[in-house]
Amino acid sequence: MENSTFTELMTKLEQRTARVVVLGLGYVGLPLATVFCEAGFRVVGIDPVEEKVNEINSGRSYVLDIPDEQVDRLVKSGLLSATTDFSALKDADAVSICVPTPLRKTGDPDLSFIVSATESLAPYLHKGMVVVLESSTYPGTTRELVLTRLCEVGGLQVGKDFFLAFSPERVDPGRKDWTTYNTPKVVGGITSACTKISAAWYGQALKTVVPVTSTEVAEMAKLLENTFRMINIGLVNELAIMCDRLGIDVWEVIEAAATKPFGFMKFTPGPGLGGHCIPIDPLYLSWKLRSLNYNARFIELASEINTNMPRFALGKIQDALNDRGKPLKGSRVLVLGVAYKPDIDDLRESPALDVIGLLRKKGAQVSYHDPYIPAISHDDWTLQSVEDLMAQVKTADCVAVITNHSSYDYPAILETASLIVDTRNALGNMGRDHPKVVRL
Numbered sequence: 001m002e003n004s005t006f007t008e009l010m011t012k013l014e015q016r017t018a019r020v021v022v023l024g025l026g027y028v029g030l031p032l033a034t035v036f037c038e039a040g041f042r043v044v045g046i047d048p049v050e051e052k053v054n055e056i057n058s059g060r061s062y063v064l065d066i067p068d069e070q071v072d073r074l075v076k077s078g079l080l081s082a083t084t085d086f087s088a089l090k091d092a093d094a095v096s097i098c099v100p101t102p103l104r105k106t107g108d109p110d111l112s113f114i115v116s117a118t119e120s121l122a123p124y125l126h127k128g129m130v131v132v133l134e135s136s137t138y139p140g141t142t143r144e145l146v147l148t149r150l151c152e153v154g155g156l157q158v159g160k161d162f163f164l165a166f167s168p169e170r171v172d173p174g175r176k177d178w179t180t181y182n183t184p185k186v187v188g189g190i191t192s193a194c195t196k197i198s199a200a201w202y203g204q205a206l207k208t209v210v211p212v213t214s215t216e217v218a219e220m221a222k223l224l225e226n227t228f229r230m231i232n233i234g235l236v237n238e239l240a241i242m243c244d245r246l247g248i249d250v251w252e253v254i255e256a257a258a259t260k261p262f263g264f265m266k267f268t269p270g271p272g273l274g275g276h277c278i279p280i281d282p283l284y285l286s287w288k289l290r291s292l293n294y295n296a297r298f299i300e301l302a303s304e305i306n307t308n309m310p311r312f313a314l315g316k317i318q319d320a321l322n323d324r325g326k327p328l329k330g331s332r333v334l335v336l337g338v339a340y341k342p343d344i345d346d347l348r349e350s351p352a353l354d355v356i357g358l359l360r361k362k363g364a365q366v367s368y369h370d371p372y373i374p375a376i377s378h379d380d381w382t383l384q385s386v387e388d389l390m391a392q393v394k395t396a397d398c399v400a401v402i403t404n405h406s407s408y409d410y411p412a413i414l415e416t417a418s419l420i421v422d423t424r425n426a427l428g429n430m431g432r433d434h435p436k437v438v439r440l
């Protein structure tokens with residue numbers, strides 16, 4: 001198993017002289033690249049988007065969790081550089097693929113980025129190279145899509161000449177306690193040599209590496225994590241709908257249940273799911289299972305409930321205005337927070353987009369404010385974040401809190417607004433039984 005190619009690569013990884021390439025410098029790739037650099041690896045990031053490459057090479061970051069100073073320091077020290085030129089792969093010893101895995105409009109997985117990144121890599125695959133796929137995807141992708149394309153390369157054998165593994169990315173943007181560096185990293189290879197080499201590489205830069213026996217186990221572990229979240233969010237969203245019918249305060253119910261010290265994990269309802277992971281990854285799994293004539297029922301059901309939450313939030317806004325004698329049509333609704341979760345600048349799949357779209361369809365005059373997202377262009381509409389937040393709060397017929405950014409001064413907003421629909425319990429106890437506040 002451990003031939004000279006293996007031993008030589010292992011030595012380079014352990015001595016951190018291996019040349020690293022990260023394919024895809026987004027929310028996942030850029031933090032990962034910086035972690036490798038901090039461990040002493042020389043890293044080249046390859047991304048087809050020229051603006052990102054220019055930003056990095058100018059010492060600037062476009063990812064909120066990565067400060068400009070860090071990028072600047074790493075670029076100036078010669079450890080980090082970026083390029084759009086895939087020929088940088090020629091000299092690479094270790095390659096991490098961090099490209100997007102979105103859904104197509106039909107709801108099917110869009111694996112075109114993984115395919116194109118692999119096809120860009122294939123001409124440069126050489127003896128003594130380790131490749132790790134990080135993109136979240138259905139079990140079997142690394143073997144079926146990546147390995148098959150790399151195996152077409154002139155006679156190179158996986159596990160002997162080159163090494164291939166899957167390592168799911170768990171980074172939670174905006175989070176300070178668990179980062180790319182200290183969140184344990186699962187790594188599963190095509191062969192045991194692949195697992196060993198990949199785990200050794202990642203183990204040089206990340207705090208804890210968790211080796212597993214195959215790429216499929218690593219792929220499925222990621223989907224279990226995100227499916228677990230998605231289903232539990234679906235459950236608590238349905239609880240919110242049930243409590244609404246029963247006239248019970250769902251937030252108080254959740255707080256009470258969460259006092260149980262074991263056997264319960266707290267999830268909170270909201271206006272819908274967002275982000276690049278939780279709403280999407282489970283659908284990769286159900287799609288794969290459909291091809292095997294199995295219907296992933298929990299996923300389908302939770303997805304249906306979660307997808308309907310923006311409409312539930314719309315109903316709350318409509319009813320709240322109605323109770324004050326105002327029709328939604330023509331009313332001024334100020335949406336507070338549009339990022340898919342608090343304190344980040346990511347709008348992907350954000351339920352705010354659906355809520356705003358639904359409000360507009362009903363004829364409401366919608367404006368929004370988000371400290372992290374200056375403008376939105378979506379479907380057939382564009383909006384800019386309002387400048388004078390409190391002036392808008394004052395004149396709005398309804399303020400709808402969609403994302404509970406921590407920078408908002410909620411007591412002041414409560415004081416100034418005439419009506420608040422709080423879909424995130426951002427106001428906490430201040431909003432409970434308050435005549436101006438309707439909670440989800």
Ligand SMILES: NC(=O)c1ccc[n+]([C@@H]2O[C@H](COP(=O)([O-])OP(=O)(O)OC[C@H]3O[C@@H](n4cnc5c(N)ncnc54)[C@H](O)[C@@H]3O)[C@@H](O)[C@H]2O)c1
Pocket residue numbers: 023024025026027028029046047048049052098099100101113116117120134135136137169170171172173276277
């Ligand atoms: N964002 C998260 O919080 C998060 C967390 C865990 C896992 N993931 C997963 O990680 C993967 C990457 O997500 P992301 O959020 O970093 O996406 P992203 O869109 O922020 O970044 C992807 C980058 O890849 C680049 N790219 C596209 N095609 C490429 C190619 N052929 N070669 C090289 N680069 C290419 C894009 O230009 C972009 O800069 C996805 O599978 C996602 O599901 C994301």
